[in-house]
Amino acid sequence: xxxxxxxxxxxxxxxxxxxxxxxxxxxxxxxxxxxxxxxxxxxxxxxxxxxxxxxxxxxxxxxxxxxxxxxxxxxxxxxxxxxxxxxxxxxxxxxxxxxxxxxxxxxxxxxxxxxxxxxxxxxxxxxxxxxxxxxxxxxxxxxxxxxxxxxxxxxxxxxxxxxxxxxxxxxxxxxxxxxxxxxxxxxxxxxxxxxxxxxxxxxx
Amino acid sequence: xxxxxxxxxxxxxxxxxxxxxxxxxxxxxxxxxxxxxxxxxxxxxxxxxxxxxxxxxxxxxxxxxxxxxxxxxxxxxxxxxxxxxxxxxxxxxxxxxxxxxxxxxxxxxxxxxxxxxxxxxxxxxxxxxxxxxxxxxxxxxxxxxxxxxxxxxxxxxxxxxxxxxxxxxxxxxxxxxxxxxxxxxxxxxxxxxxxxxxxxxxxxxxxxxxxxxxxxxxxxxxxxxxxxxxxxxxxxxxxxxxxxxxxxxxxxxxxxxxxxxxxxxxxxxxxxxxxxxxxxxxxxxxxxxxxxxxxxxxxxxxxxxxxxxxxxxxxxxxxxxxxxxxxxxxxxxxxxxxxxxxxxxxxxxxxxxxxxxxxxxxxxxxxxxxxxxxxxxxxxxxxxxxxxx
Numbered sequence: 001x002x003x004x005x006x007x008x009x010x011x012x013x014x015x016x017x018x019x020x021x022x023x024x025x026x027x028x029x030x031x032x033x034x035x036x037x038x039x040x041x042x043x044x045x046x047x048x049x050x051x052x053x054x055x056x057x058x059x060x061x062x063x064x065x066x067x068x069x070x071x072x073x074x075x076x077x078x079x080x081x082x083x084x085x086x087x088x089x090x091x092x093x094x095x096x097x098x099x100x101x102x103x104x105x106x107x108x109x110x111x112x113x114x115x116x117x118x119x120x121x122x123x124x125x126x127x128x129x130x131x132x133x134x135x136x137x138x139x140x141x142x143x144x145x146x147x148x149x150x151x152x153x154x155x156x157x158x159x160x161x162x163x164x165x166x167x168x169x170x171x172x173x174x175x176x177x178x179x180x181x182x183x184x185x186x187x188x189x190x191x192x193x194x195x196x197x198x199x200x201x202x203x204x
Numbered sequence: 205x206x207x208x209x210x211x212x213x214x215x216x217x218x219x220x221x222x223x224x225x226x227x228x229x230x231x232x233x234x235x236x237x238x239x240x241x242x243x244x245x246x247x248x249x250x251x252x253x254x255x256x257x258x259x260x261x262x263x264x265x266x267x268x269x270x271x272x273x274x275x276x277x278x279x280x281x282x283x284x285x286x287x288x289x290x291x292x293x294x295x296x297x298x299x300x301x302x303x304x305x306x307x308x309x310x311x312x313x314x315x316x317x318x319x320x321x322x323x324x325x326x327x328x329x330x331x332x333x334x335x336x337x338x339x340x341x342x343x344x345x346x347x348x349x350x351x352x353x354x355x356x357x358x359x360x361x362x363x364x365x366x367x368x369x370x371x372x373x374x375x376x377x378x379x380x381x382x383x384x385x386x387x388x389x390x391x392x393x394x395x396x397x398x399x400x401x402x403x404x405x406x407x408x409x410x411x412x413x414x415x416x417x418x419x420x421x422x423x424x425x426x427x428x429x430x431x432x433x434x435x436x437x438x439x440x441x442x443x444x445x446x447x448x449x450x451x452x453x454x455x456x457x458x459x460x461x462x463x464x465x466x467x468x469x470x471x472x473x474x475x476x477x478x479x480x481x482x483x484x485x486x487x488x489x490x491x492x493x494x495x496x497x498x499x500x501x502x503x504x505x506x507x508x509x510x511x512x513x514x515x516x517x518x519x520x521x522x523x524x525x526x527x528x529x530x531x532x533x534x535x536x537x538x539x540x541x542x543x544x545x546x547x548x549x550x551x552x553x554x555x556x557x558x559x560x561x562x563x564x565x566x567x568x569x570x571x572x573x574x575x576x577x578x579x580x581x582x583x584x585x586x587x588x589x590x591x592x593x
Contacts, residue, residue: 056483064486069262070406074276074384077408079351153265156255156291173441173483 051142054135055172061130062169065162075155076171078107106146108175110154112139113201115168118157127161132168142175227296231288234301236278239353243286243301244272252290259285276384277350277404283307311336313399314343314373314389321381321411324437328376329360331389331401333367338395345375345389349382350404357388383408383438408438413489416444416464416478420507422500423467430476431465432492439482447491450474472499476507 067073116136122129155171157164231254233246243256254266256273266273266288273288281304289298314331321327329345346357358379365374385405391398416432423429434442441462448457450470459466468474475496481488495507 059483066486068409070384070404070409071258071264071276072262073406073409074350075264077383079276079383151268153267156263156265158263 051139054138054142055175058132058135058139058172059169061132062165062172065166065169067166067170072155072167073170075107076111076167077174078104078111105144106152107154108143109140109146110152111171112136112143114154114157115164115171116201118159118164121159122161122164125159129161129164136168139172139175229297229299230290231297231299234286234288234299236286236301236303238278238280238303239355241275241278241351242272243275243288243303245288245299247271252292254288255291256286256288263291277386278303279402279404280304280354281307281313281388281400281402307399308397309336310334310399312338312341312393312396313391314401317387317389317401317403319385319387319403319405319410321407321437323414324435325381326376326378327381327385327405327407328364328374329387329389330365330374333371333373334391334398337371337391337398338393339369340395341369341371341391341393341398343372343389343391345372345387347377347385347387350384350386351382352386354388381407381437409485411436411438413439413480413482415490415492416480418476418478418492418495418507420474420476420495420497422497422506425500426469426471428468428470428474428476428497428500429465430468430478430495432478434464434480436482439485441483442480443483444478444480445488446476446478448474448476470497470500473497 119129119133119136123133155167157167228248230248230251231245232248234243235245236243253268254271254273255263256266256275257263258275258278264273264275278284283302283304283306285300285302287298287300312334315334317329317331319327319329327347329347331343331345333341345360345363346354347360348354348356348358360372360375360377361379362376363372363374364376365372367373383406385407386402387405388400388402390400414435416434418430418432420428420430430446430448432444434444436442444461444464446459446461446466448459448468449455450457451472451474459468473496475494477491477494479488479491497507
């Protein structure tokens with residue numbers, strides 16, 4: 001499955017928005033590029049609300065199972081394990097204390113890919129995963145665009161329904177920032193200092 | 205690169221197993237790099253991505269394109285079986301190593317080491333004296349971010365539990381805390397070596413939630429606006445359960461909400477309490493202090509819940525009570541009377557029941573209707589709320 005780049009995502013979202021508008025529906029869906037501050041703040045708020053609702057909907061459909069695997073919790077919280085910096089490192093101490101933010105974002109996306117792949121496998125086994133497919137796929141648009149190009153290792157999921165549900169519930173509950181980074185209105189040809197990297201979920 | 209820790213490997217046994225089956229397992233020369241929390245190995249031939257498991261716990265993927273696994277945490281004290289295998293054929297491919305290789309004196313080591321987070325940013329740890337500990341044993345506790353090596357250990361600043369012979373058995377610390385923390389208790393004695401004990405603590409799972417701070421005020425002549433503030437170090441989304449008693453003899457009503465406020469019609473006086481449950485944990489916090497509203501004849505009437513006060517282990521709090529029930533003049537003149545009839549003595553919030561980091565919070569021993577003590581601000585008018593616990 002291909003997670004769309006931000007440009008493609010913006011265009012598809014705008015198209016959807018136009019379709020909904022012509023059908024007379026007023027509730028905004030996803031519209032990250034706006035022409036005015038007022039409408040942008042309203043749209044971002046609605047965007048955030050929808051992402052939160054999607055996450056809540058997913059969580060509601062998963063059973064409450066206490067999740068005590070500490071290593072898995074750390075990986076699902078997207079705390080990337082970083083090797084210790086050598087003593088002569090010029091990096092500020094903060095970067096050696098915590099994972100770099102870009103690594104965490106990448107890890108969140110990698111984890112989402114793992115869940116999407118396993119959901120498909122479990123469905124093929126006729127296991128009742130719950131009606132989460134649509135919201136789970138849309139979660140990709142709620143995550144900030146990844147900027148790290150390094151291939152990261154995500155969560156290990158067993159082909160076991162309870163393992164999947166337990167870890168997914170925890171993962172979704174940890175996605176604290178579901179809003180995309182605010183993007184100023186600009187054309188697709190504008191140069192930017194860092195372009196988001198397209199992330200692809202590899203098919204199993 | 206850190207030095208590889210000495211571990212007892214299964215290579216010989218693995219080779220024996222492999223020979224028996226006609227093919228050796230794909231992995232050999234296992235070694236642990238403790239500073240990097242890494243298990244490395246070599247392969248006989250290129251193959252699919254491997255996975256690793258620590259002593260029957262969860263599995264982690266090896267890093268893509270690399271012949272190693274990295275763990276978010278790794279015990280440096282307790283001998284742990286760490287294995288690597290191919291997920292599609294674990295039986296035939298598993299190879300393991302024990303790390304660390306030796307354990308000098310486990311019976312003397314601290315036992316049952318467990319920690320929990322309370323009052324938002326305080327961590328308390330407790331341990332027991334080892335059954336085989338000599339009489340002069342002394343313990344020291346250290347903590348660090350679990351992703352770091354022991355060179356980043358910081359010692360407990362305040363030991364607050366002592367056992368027989370003056371052995372330290374507990375610590376409370378208040379610091380900038382990592383989410384996954386490694387706590388180590390070392391031991392020393394003039395009579396010989398003492399093994400260390402360590403445990404990884406997921407503070408998010410081990411947080412004993414401070415109950416919400418509740419406030420109620422009149423909003424019109426027959427409506428109350430109940431609102432609350434929830435403070436937590438690690439949790440953001442909550443579900444709240446609000447209990448309402450409209451009048452002293454009425455039935456309890458319960459409302460559920462994810463908001464931090466609730467508007468309710470009240471015919472006369474009413475009392476409220478609320479508790480919180482994070483979205484990723486099954487258990488609720490303890491109940492908040494009870495907020496009472498008299499008849500809403502004046503729109504600006506409010507409850508006298510302490511609002512927005514910074515909590516400390518010594519302050520008077522509702523629900524999970526802390527040491528020291530009595531406030532002082534610096535607490536805005538709020539005095540907290542000792543309970544007339546209380547349950548178990550109010551000390552630190554109880555730790556989670558499970559030791560593996562799952563949070564279990566417990567409510568106060570008194571029932572909602574059995575309010576016997578409380579905090580009352582001096583000079584409160586007869587029609588304002590008397591805040592009682």
